Amino acid sequence: MNREQQVLDRIERVRRRKATVREERITLAHGAGGQATHTLIEAIFLEAFRNPMLAPLDDGALLTLEGERAAFTTDCFVVSPLFFPGGDIGDLAVNGTVNDLAMCGAVPRHLSAGFILEEGFPVADLRRITASMAAAASAAQVTIVTGDTKVVPRGKGDGCYITTAGVGLVEQPSALSASAARVGDAVLVSGPIGEHGAAIMLARGDFDIEAPIASDTAPLHGIVAELLDALPGQVRTLRDATRGGVATVLNEVARASEKAVILEESAIPVRPEVTGVCELLGLDPLYVACEGRFVAVVAAEHADRALDLLRRHPLGGDAAIIATVAADPAGLVLLRTAFGGTRVVDVLVGDPLPRIC
Amino acid sequence: MNREQQVLDRIERVRRRKATVREERITLAHGAGGQATHTLIEAIFLEAFRNPMLAPLDDGALLTLEGERAAFTTDCFVVSPLFFPGGDIGDLAVNGTVNDLAMCGAVPRHLSAGFILEEGFPVADLRRITASMAAAASAAQVTIVTGDTKVVPRGKGDGCYITTAGVGLVEQPSALSASAARVGDAVLVSGPIGEHGAAIMLARGDFDIEAPIASDTAPLHGIVAELLDALPGQVRTLRDATRGGVATVLNEVARASEKAVILEESAIPVRPEVTGVCELLGLDPLYVACEGRFVAVVAAEHADRALDLLRRHPLGGDAAIIATVAADPAGLVLLRTAFGGTRVVDVLVGDPLPRIC
Incomplete structure (x- = not known):
C-alpha cells in the first residue's frame, strides 16, 4: 500500500469515526x-446540550443581547x-446560576x-449529569x-465539579441590592426552608436517619419575574437562600443596608420532617441551604400583595412574611423566639x- | 450585663471587625x-479585584453592553x-479567557x-494568585x-482550581470560525510554539533538566484587534494554540472546514531551548501548549500583510506563515518534513x- 493509499484510508477512517465514548471511566486523555x-464533547456534551450556539465548538459563543x-x-x-x-449536581449547577441571575432581576x-x-x-x-443539566436548562429556558x-488525576478531585456562569438580560432597570432595605420593609421567604441541605445530609448516609426529604432545587426566575412585574420599584432585595441558609441572607441584608432585621421565629416556614432531622443533627434550619427558595425585602405596604402573589405560584405555596427591617440594632439580625425571648442570629x-x- | 447591653456590645464588635484573614491555611469554613x-472575599478577592461592579457582592454583576x-x-x-x-494559575486563568474572547473577535x-x-x-x-489575576486583568483591560x-476537603482537590468565564463585545460582526477556512488560505502562527508546555514540564521538576524557558502566557486581544482592523473580512479563523498545541488547532480547522491543512515543518517557529527539551522528553512541539500564541487562517492575498503586521507587534515578533489550506485530503493535516517526506499530523x-x- 503506497503512501497515498494510506492517507486515503486514514481519511475514510476519520470520516467514519462516530463520536462514541467507548470507555466506561474518564481518563486523563479525556482532558x-x-x-x-x-x-x-461530541458524544456527551453536544449530545445533551445541542443548540446552534454551542455546535460550532469555537472558543466562545456569540450572543445577541x-x-x-x-x-x-x-x-x-x-x-x-x-x-x-430531588436532584443532582447537574440541575443544581443550572438552577443555581439561573437563580443568581434571577436575584439580580435578570431574565436568564x-x-x-x-x-x-x-x-x-x-x-x-457524566451522561446522567449532563442529561439533568439539559433538562434543567430547558425548564429554565x-x-x-x-x-x-x-x-x-485520581485523588486530586472528587468525581465531578461543575462551575457554571450565566448571562441574563435586565429588562427593567432596578436597584435590587442587599443594601437597599429600608426601615419598615417586610422580609418574605418564598417557601419552607432547609430542604436541600437536609436532603444532602441524609443522602450522605452518615446518619442512620431516613426521612422523606428531597432537595428543593428549582429555577426561580419565573416566580421572581411575576413579583417584579406586579410590584415595580417595591422590591428592594432578592437573595436565594443557598449556602448558609436564610440566616446568612438576612445577615447580608442587615450588614449591607446597615439596618436591623427582626425575625419572628413562629413565622418561619419549616416542614416537620426538616425540623426533625435538624434536631437530630443539632442544626438550626435557619442556616441550612435551600436551592429553590428566596428571600425578598419588600416595601411594607406591598407585603401582603407580594405574599399573595408568591403563594399562588407553584414554587411559593408556603411563602411567609418572616421579618421586618428596623433601624436598630443596625447590622444585626435579631430573632424573637416563640417564647418571647430575643437572640442575635x-x-x-x-x-x-x-x-x- | 443585661440583654440589651450584650446586644450593643455585639454591635460594636461587629462594627470594629476588620476584614483580615488570620488563618494561614484555607479551612472548610472559608467555603x-x-x-x-x-x-x-473581602480581604482577598475584593482587595485584589476592587471595582465598582464587584463591590456590592450581590449574586451577580450588572453589565452595560x-x-x-x-x-x-x-x-x-x-x-x-x-x-x-513566566506566570501562575492566576494570570493563566485571566489570559486564557481573554484570549478565547479575542479568538471570537470580541473585545474582552x-x-x-x-x-x-x-x-x-x-x-x-491565594493572595499571590489573586494579585497576579488582578495584574493580568488590568493589563488586558x-x-x-x-x-x-x-x-x-483535603485530598479532594489540589490546592487551587480556577474557572473563569468572560463576556466581550463584538464590535465588528464577523464570521470567524474554524469552519471558514477556504482552499488557498494561508495559516499563520503568531510566534514560537510550545513554550508554555515546556515551562510547565520543567517546573514540575520531574526531569533533571534546566533550561531558560518561561511560559508565553499573554493577553492576545490587542494583537488580534490590530489584525482584524487591518484586514476586515480577510481573517477566516483565529484559535489560540493552548492544550494540544498547534497540531490540535490545525486538526480542528481541517475537520470543521472539511479541507486539508498542508504544514511546512521548516516554517514552524520553535525556539532551540524548546526543541531541545521536547527532544529530551520525547514530545513533538506541535502538540505542546502555548498560552500566548494563536493560529490565524487568512486569505492568501493578504497573508504577507498579516505577517508583517504580526511581526511588528511585541507579542508577534517571530510570527510565521506555516501552512496552506488545500482541498485534499479533506479533514486531515499533512506535514511536509524538512527532508521532503509527508506525514499525517x-x-x-x-x-x-x-x-x-
Missing part, C-alpha cells in the same frame, strides 16, 4: 484536548454526593459550564452555549454542612 | 458561606504546579472567577466582576502533558 476530548443591561454571575458546585433525592439567557472531572469518573454518571472540561462560624452545593 | 467566607453582539466563554484551570516561570470586557480551593491551601498563595469560592491520543493549563 488532554485531543481525540478523546473531542469525542467526549437585545438589551443594553446584562447580568453576569458564576457559581462552583462541589456537592457531595453528586446524586441525591445563556450559561457556560466548566467541568473538572477526576480520572476514573464513570462516563455513565436557558441555553448552555459554551464550556470546558479538564481532567485531574449571627453569621455562620465554621462549616457545619460542607459541600452542600 | 461555608459564613463569616470566614465573607472575610476571605453598548453593542448588541456579545461573546461568552469559559475555561477551567487545573495547572500543576500553580506557580511556574468582564470576567467571572470561580475558585475551588482545597482545605489546607496556603492563604499566602478587563474587570473581574463576579465570583464564587468553594472549599473541598493526527490529533492527540492519550495525554502526554496532563494539567498543562
Whole structure:
C-alpha cells in the first residue's frame, strides 16, 4: 500500500469515526484536548446540550443581547454526593446560576459550564449529569452555549465539579441590592426552608436517619419575574437562600443596608420532617441551604400583595412574611423566639454542612 | 450585663471587625458561606479585584453592553504546579479567557472567577494568585466582576482550581470560525510554539533538566484587534494554540472546514531551548501548549500583510506563515518534513502533558 493509499484510508477512517465514548471511566486523555476530548464533547456534551450556539465548538459563543443591561454571575458546585433525592449536581449547577441571575432581576439567557472531572469518573454518571443539566436548562429556558472540561488525576478531585456562569438580560432597570432595605420593609421567604441541605445530609448516609426529604432545587426566575412585574420599584432585595441558609441572607441584608432585621421565629416556614432531622443533627434550619427558595425585602405596604402573589405560584405555596427591617440594632439580625425571648442570629462560624452545593 | 447591653456590645464588635484573614491555611469554613467566607472575599478577592461592579457582592454583576453582539466563554484551570516561570494559575486563568474572547473577535470586557480551593491551601498563595489575576486583568483591560469560592476537603482537590468565564463585545460582526477556512488560505502562527508546555514540564521538576524557558502566557486581544482592523473580512479563523498545541488547532480547522491543512515543518517557529527539551522528553512541539500564541487562517492575498503586521507587534515578533489550506485530503493535516517526506499530523491520543493549563 503506497503512501497515498494510506492517507486515503486514514481519511475514510476519520470520516467514519462516530463520536462514541467507548470507555466506561474518564481518563486523563479525556482532558488532554485531543481525540478523546473531542469525542467526549461530541458524544456527551453536544449530545445533551445541542443548540446552534454551542455546535460550532469555537472558543466562545456569540450572543445577541437585545438589551443594553446584562447580568453576569458564576457559581462552583462541589456537592457531595453528586446524586441525591430531588436532584443532582447537574440541575443544581443550572438552577443555581439561573437563580443568581434571577436575584439580580435578570431574565436568564445563556450559561457556560466548566467541568473538572477526576480520572476514573464513570462516563455513565457524566451522561446522567449532563442529561439533568439539559433538562434543567430547558425548564429554565436557558441555553448552555459554551464550556470546558479538564481532567485531574485520581485523588486530586472528587468525581465531578461543575462551575457554571450565566448571562441574563435586565429588562427593567432596578436597584435590587442587599443594601437597599429600608426601615419598615417586610422580609418574605418564598417557601419552607432547609430542604436541600437536609436532603444532602441524609443522602450522605452518615446518619442512620431516613426521612422523606428531597432537595428543593428549582429555577426561580419565573416566580421572581411575576413579583417584579406586579410590584415595580417595591422590591428592594432578592437573595436565594443557598449556602448558609436564610440566616446568612438576612445577615447580608442587615450588614449591607446597615439596618436591623427582626425575625419572628413562629413565622418561619419549616416542614416537620426538616425540623426533625435538624434536631437530630443539632442544626438550626435557619442556616441550612435551600436551592429553590428566596428571600425578598419588600416595601411594607406591598407585603401582603407580594405574599399573595408568591403563594399562588407553584414554587411559593408556603411563602411567609418572616421579618421586618428596623433601624436598630443596625447590622444585626435579631430573632424573637416563640417564647418571647430575643437572640442575635449571627453569621455562620465554621462549616457545619460542607459541600452542600 | 443585661440583654440589651450584650446586644450593643455585639454591635460594636461587629462594627470594629476588620476584614483580615488570620488563618494561614484555607479551612472548610472559608467555603461555608459564613463569616470566614465573607472575610476571605473581602480581604482577598475584593482587595485584589476592587471595582465598582464587584463591590456590592450581590449574586451577580450588572453589565452595560453598548453593542448588541456579545461573546461568552469559559475555561477551567487545573495547572500543576500553580506557580511556574513566566506566570501562575492566576494570570493563566485571566489570559486564557481573554484570549478565547479575542479568538471570537470580541473585545474582552468582564470576567467571572470561580475558585475551588482545597482545605489546607496556603492563604499566602491565594493572595499571590489573586494579585497576579488582578495584574493580568488590568493589563488586558478587563474587570473581574463576579465570583464564587468553594472549599473541598483535603485530598479532594489540589490546592487551587480556577474557572473563569468572560463576556466581550463584538464590535465588528464577523464570521470567524474554524469552519471558514477556504482552499488557498494561508495559516499563520503568531510566534514560537510550545513554550508554555515546556515551562510547565520543567517546573514540575520531574526531569533533571534546566533550561531558560518561561511560559508565553499573554493577553492576545490587542494583537488580534490590530489584525482584524487591518484586514476586515480577510481573517477566516483565529484559535489560540493552548492544550494540544498547534497540531490540535490545525486538526480542528481541517475537520470543521472539511479541507486539508498542508504544514511546512521548516516554517514552524520553535525556539532551540524548546526543541531541545521536547527532544529530551520525547514530545513533538506541535502538540505542546502555548498560552500566548494563536493560529490565524487568512486569505492568501493578504497573508504577507498579516505577517508583517504580526511581526511588528511585541507579542508577534517571530510570527510565521506555516501552512496552506488545500482541498485534499479533506479533514486531515499533512506535514511536509524538512527532508521532503509527508506525514499525517493526527490529533492527540492519550495525554502526554496532563494539567498543562
